[in-house]
Amino acid sequence: MAKAYPNSRFVGVDFHAPSVDTARKRAADAGVGDRVSFTTAAAQAYTERDFDLICFFDCLHDMGDPVGAIRHARQALKDDGTVLLVEPFAGNNLADNSTPVGRLYYAASTMVCTPNSLSQEVGLALGAQAGEARLGRVFAEGGFTRFRRATETPFNLILEARK
Numbered sequence: 578m579a580k581a582y583p584n585s586r587f588v589g590v591d592f593h594a595p596s597v598d599t600a601r602k603r604a605a606d607a608g609v610g611d612r613v614s615f616t617t618a619a620a621q622a623y624t625e626r627d628f629d630l631i632c633f634f635d636c637l638h639d640m641g642d643p644v645g646a647i648r649h650a651r652q653a654l655k656d657d658g659t660v661l662l663v664e665p666f667a668g669n670n671l672a673d674n675s676t677p678v679g680r681l682y683y684a685a686s687t688m689v690c691t692p693n694s695l696s697q698e699v700g701l702a703l704g705a706q707a708g709e710a711r712l713g714r715v716f717a718e719g720g721f722t723r724f725r726r727a728t729e730t731p732f733n734l735i736l737e738a739r740k
């Protein structure tokens with residue numbers, strides 16, 4: 578993103594310090610280290626503010642408190658800002674997800690995503706197959722009034738939320 582948008586500044590957030598260390602190194606190697614900074618913090622706790630865009634890449638369902646993370650993002654976002662949410666592709670019903678991709682995601686979710694969420698405060702455990710309707714309720718609880726599917730790929734839902 579920093580390479581594609583050379584006039585923009587970026588802040589990366591994750592609570593896993595070794596991942597943040599790797600991200601810093603990769604940003605420096607890519608020559609964008611002057612416009613990219615990283616914070617090791619929970620999604621409910623970073624202090625940076627006034628973002629035009631906040632992105633959640635394949636992580637909201639891993640969080641114990643996704644509603645808290647979305648509420649926090651709402652506070653950190655400018656009034657006309659946007660949240661971009663990328664999540665594993667899933668339909669709203671179990672039967673919709675009985676596909677090769679859906680089965681793979683249910684397996685990964687059971688072994689990785691759901692235990693990760695359950696290990697954190699609140700422990701909502703959305704799972705990797707939450708689907709658009711359930712994710713939309715998380716955003717509504719977090720204070721967002723607009724939520725839509727911007728696009729999709731065979732593997733991902735790409736959703737947009739605005740205040």
Ligand SMILES: C[S@@+](CC[C@H](N)C(=O)[O-])C[C@H]1O[C@@H](n2cnc3c(N)ncnc32)[C@H](O)[C@@H]1O
Nearest residue numbers: 591592593596618619620634635636639640641
């Ligand atoms: C499936 S990985 C995705 C990582 C990265 N966003 C990507 O797209 O490659 C999920 C990430 O969410 C992070 N994570 C989980 N719960 C979190 C929380 N409450 N606050 C901040 N990061 C969290 C994990 O440390 C992990 O790096």
